[in-house]
Amino acid sequence: MKLVIVGTGYVGLVTGACFAEFGHSVTCIDKDEKRLEILKSGKCPFFEPGMDELLDKHINKTKLISFKSNIKNNLENSDIIFITVGTPIKRLEEETDLSAVWQVAEEIADNIKKYCLVVTKSTVPVGTTREIKKIILGKVDQKLFDIVSNPEFLREGSAINDFIRPDRVIIGTENKKSENIMKELYRPLFLKETPIVATSIETSEIIKYASNSFLATKIAFINEVADLCEVVGADVQQVAHAMGIDKRIGSKFLNAGPGFGGSCFPKDVKAFASTAKKKNIDLSIINAVNKSNQDRIIKISDKIISNIENKSTICFLGLSFKPNTDDVRDSTSMKIASKLFEKGFNIQCYDPEAMNNAKKENSNLVFFNSAYDACEGASAIIIGTEWNEFRALNFKKISKILKEKIIFDLRNIYTPEDLNELGFKYYGTGK
Ligand SMILES: NC(=O)c1ccc[n+]([C@@H]2O[C@H](COP(=O)([O-])OP(=O)(O)OC[C@H]3O[C@@H](n4cnc5c(N)ncnc54)[C@H](O)[C@@H]3O)[C@@H](O)[C@H]2O)c1
Numbered sequence: 001m002k003l004v005i006v007g008t009g010y011v012g013l014v015t016g017a018c019f020a021e022f023g024h025s026v027t028c029i030d031k032d033e034k035r036l037e038i039l040k041s042g043k044c045p046f047f048e049p050g051m052d053e054l055l056d057k058h059i060n061k062t063k064l065i066s067f068k069s070n071i072k073n074n075l076e077n078s079d080i081i082f083i084t085v086g087t088p089i090k091r092l093e094e095e096t097d098l099s100a101v102w103q104v105a106e107e108i109a110d111n112i113k114k115y116c117l118v119v120t121k122s123t124v125p126v127g128t129t130r131e132i133k134k135i136i137l138g139k140v141d142q143k144l145f146d147i148v149s150n151p152e153f154l155r156e157g158s159a160i161n162d163f164i165r166p167d168r169v170i171i172g173t174e175n176k177k178s179e180n181i182m183k184e185l186y187r188p189l190f191l192k193e194t195p196i197v198a199t200s201i202e203t204s205e206i207i208k209y210a211s212n213s214f215l216a217t218k219i220a221f222i223n224e225v226a227d228l229c230e231v232v233g234a235d236v237q238q239v240a241h242a243m244g245i246d247k248r249i250g251s252k253f254l255n256a257g258p259g260f261g262g263s264c265f266p267k268d269v270k271a272f273a274s275t276a277k278k279k280n281i282d283l284s285i286i287n288a289v290n291k292s293n294q295d296r297i298i299k300i301s302d303k304i305i306s307n308i309e310n311k312s313t314i315c316f317l318g319l320s321f322k323p324n325t326d327d328v329r330d331s332t333s334m335k336i337a338s339k340l341f342e343k344g345f346n347i348q349c350y351d352p353e354a355m356n357n358a359k360k361e362n363s364n365l366v367f368f369n370s371a372y373d374a375c376e377g378a379s380a381i382i383i384g385t386e387w388n389e390f391r392a393l394n395f396k397k398i399s400k401i402l403k404e405k406i407i408f409d410l411r412n413i414y415t416p417e418d419l420n421e422l423g424f425k426y427y428g429t430g431k
Pocket of ligand 1: 264
């Protein structure tokens with residue numbers, strides 16, 4: 001099939017590269033010229049394991065992927081057009097900024113020449129895909145297109161594997177014709193027996209928000225349990241482990257920590273609640289999850305401040321919102337580091353992949369090229385993101401270069417016993 005993908009971010013580019021891997025011919029479109037330049041040179045503009053190799057294969061060898069800077073004249077012969085642009089939260093309101101989606105819908109409407117599917121893969125509030133249909137219908141006959149909702153569930157850091165081996169694929173359509181085209185597109189997965197769930201468009205849009213909000217709820221829940229554990233001397237890791245053995249609960253997303261961050265959960269939780277509010281439905285649990293998660297940054301920062309000397313130097317390890325990505329959007333590490341800087345601390349930080357993005361977001365932090373360099377002269381270490389390279393730090397070496405031996409292990413990757421033995425004051429999360 002001939003596919004067009006509009007938006008070459010984490011989702012669009014992974015989608016394009018993986019569909020090329022299935023043998024489809026893919027045109028990726030982005031309005032960001034700098035990003036296109038990097039892509040045309042065969043490189044991935046962000047860090048995602050496996051992407052450089054996959055792009056090299058399909059740009060330079062199979063030549064199944066090409067890049068263009070606009071939709072105009074590039075929809076000819078296309079069977080499916082995916083919208084994968086960003087859908088952030090508006091700055092001062094807790095609702096989704098859909099301006100990029102509307103713009104793309106207008107451009108698609110101006111350029112459709114033959115029958116195709118227009119698919120929303122971006123995460124969009126319920127009702128958006130139908131609004132896209134209205135925009136296109138303003139200029140194009142209904143016979144020339146169908147709309148589909150096909151939300152994406154990949155996770156940064158394991159995006160290729162998540163796309164090629166998903167737990168399920170959701171296809172929201174208005175008719176059998178478009179459902180069958182989408183099933184044909186995903187046929188390689190179907191053969192691997194991946195469940196393909198066919199629904200209405202509205203159901204599909206809700207599935208995405210309900211899934212992310214549920215996972216965010218699990219995280220916020222265990223974080224509040226962690227607070228109680230800390231006060232009464234219980235261990236939240238043991239609590240979570242024992243809870244997770246119960247198959248009704250499951251062990252995933254029960255790791256206590258500094259809260260959920262990243263480009264999806266924080267915005268999706270807010271958008272889900274605000275969409276419901278417009279329909280006079282109070283998603284009170286989701287609102288509480290959002291508040292609990294926002295309060296957590298202050299709670300964790302206060303805990304750190306109250307246990308170290310004011311205005312000292314702190315070593316901050318891990319800035320991305322999770323390991324194996326360079327994405328710092330809504331990263332809890334960035335928020336806590338920034339808060340501590342505002343309170344007068346000097347922050348020496350290091351991240352294996354996210355330093356360029358972190359520098360753009362907060363140039364007040366001081367950046368070092370290794371974890372050990374960032375520890376030099378610091379009065380405490382904070383582990384904010386559980387990158388593998390932080391799991392076996394040489395604490396004997398670190399002991400010699402630190403000013404004071406204090407560690408805040410926000411992700412519980414060490415045990416108090418290990419660190420106390422080496423003379424560290426150890427503060428984990430919920431233990
Ligand atoms: N990042 C994730 O892990 C993830 C996972 C699942 C779903 N999603 C959803 O997928 C969508 C995209 O997320 P992302 O992280 O890939 O975003 P992103 O910000 O990384 O990428 C968006 C891309 O769209 C481009 N763009 C914006 N307006 C455009 C236009 N008018 N024409 C052409 N290109 C345009 C931007 O230049 C950018 O390259 C969002 O709705 C997000 O919620 C993201």
